[in-house]
Every structure is written in C-alpha cells, then in structure tokens.
Amino acid sequence: MNEMEQLNEEQILDGLFEAADKLPEEAVYIQRLDLRMILRGLTSSRVDSIRERCTVRRTIKGRTEEKVDTEVFNALLISESTVRLEVKGLELTGWGDSRITSRLKLSGGEQAVRRMLLAGELDAVGDKVLELSGFGVDIDDLKN
Template identity: 65%
Template structure:
C-alpha cells in the first residue's frame, strides 16, 4: 500500500485544525450520579481565571499574593464544562437522565438559592471532588503533558 504524500498546505491545515480543537473528556461523579463533560482551556483563559482568583495585599511595604484554590477550581470547572447530566440508576435498564444547561442552570440555582454557576460547583462538589475535577481540566488544558525529547 502506498501512502499519499500530503502537501505543505495540507500539513499546516491539519496543524491549525488540531490546535483549534480543545481536548474533551467526560468525568462521572458517582456520589452525585453526575456526568460532566469538560473541555481544555487556552493558557490565556487559565491565566485570566488564576488572576481573578488571586488576592493581592500590601503587607509592610511588600505585595503578597494568595490564590483562592477553591474559587480557582470552581471557576475552572464552570468555564470548562461543556455539558452536565444527572444520571439515576446508571447502567441499569431503568436508567434516567436529566440534561442540564451547565452549572448555572436555573433548576440548580433557584432550588439552592444561588447567584451563579460557580456557587453551584462549590455547593455540589466536595473539596476532593473540586480538586480532582479541577486537575482534570488542567490536564485537558495541557498541564502535565509529557513532551518527548528530540535526540540528534
């Protein structure tokens, strides 16, 4: 079988298409019966979230910064969420699904009397779940990816 040679333009088109498509993955939080579909985020979005979640104070003439990890993870999760489903009787014949419009879905925020999706993330997920899902968002965003070393 002969392989077709790609033109330079085709190779570049594939590169740009791949770069424009963020990785996507679903996680299932068994305790809640919640399937969350996450997208990777660009570095500028992650940096913007990190900046919004960092408080700056002047202490004795020196500026200190402190990242609010809970707020950072909940904001990351909210912004990376592409879809949410509540699944009851998972894997059984009588499985039921409720598709939500994201963390800010009115059925969540009105029932829990919350002002937005970031509060819903913090209210529904436990601390370890926040960290684990936040880590998954960062992984999908390219953090911790192994880079192969080129040998001459």
C-alpha cells in the first residue's frame, strides 16, 4: 500500500487546504540600500483589491477610460507583501514600521516604498511579488 492510500479523505483535504494557506515567501536583496526584504505572495483577491485602488477612471466624450497607476500599484504590492525588512542587522516589521514612517513623516508603507526605492527597483520587486503570487506561471509548469 502506498502512502496516498493510507490517508483518508479528510486528511487529504486537510493537506490541500493547509498547502493553499501557505503563501510562498522569498528574500529579495537591494544592494544599494543594503536592504533585505522578505516578501510573501498575495492572494488573487488581495492583488485585485490593490489594482482597484490604483485604477484611475476618466470619462472623455462619454467613454470611460481606465488606467492603472503602475508606480502606486507596485508600491502597494511591495508594501502589502513585505513580511520583514532587515538593514545591517536591524529588523523592521515592514515598510509601515513607525521607525521609517515617523522619521520620514510619511502616512504609510506605500509612501515609504515610493520614497526609498528607485523606479527600476519598484518594477523589479513588484514583478517578484506578482511571481510569488502565481502570476506568470506557465501552463507547462501546471501540467507536471
């Protein structure tokens, strides 16, 4: 008897739900700042909510145009997915850590991300968050 046959239906489903709740994490290092970020993937509803907050709508001649502000979108993705920051041994709870926001007089983590990261860093780290969140997964990866 193999291992799968020894598990009952409830145990198999428990394992599935437990795996689904564990969002992938990965460390990203930004050498310029000597900063290590621990990022966690986001659920689709969280990414959708962030995208909605960053969507600008304009009505021109009766037609509504929608545009996502990519800088704000990436900053919010990064802020929301950052589990921990480490700078030269100092651990911070995230971009919204009061030691960052109060010192820079910012209202939240998204502003800290925009203030501290360069445009290319924002794009690259934002892409990493989306990758951890399952975007860009190839169908061939899913087949195996």
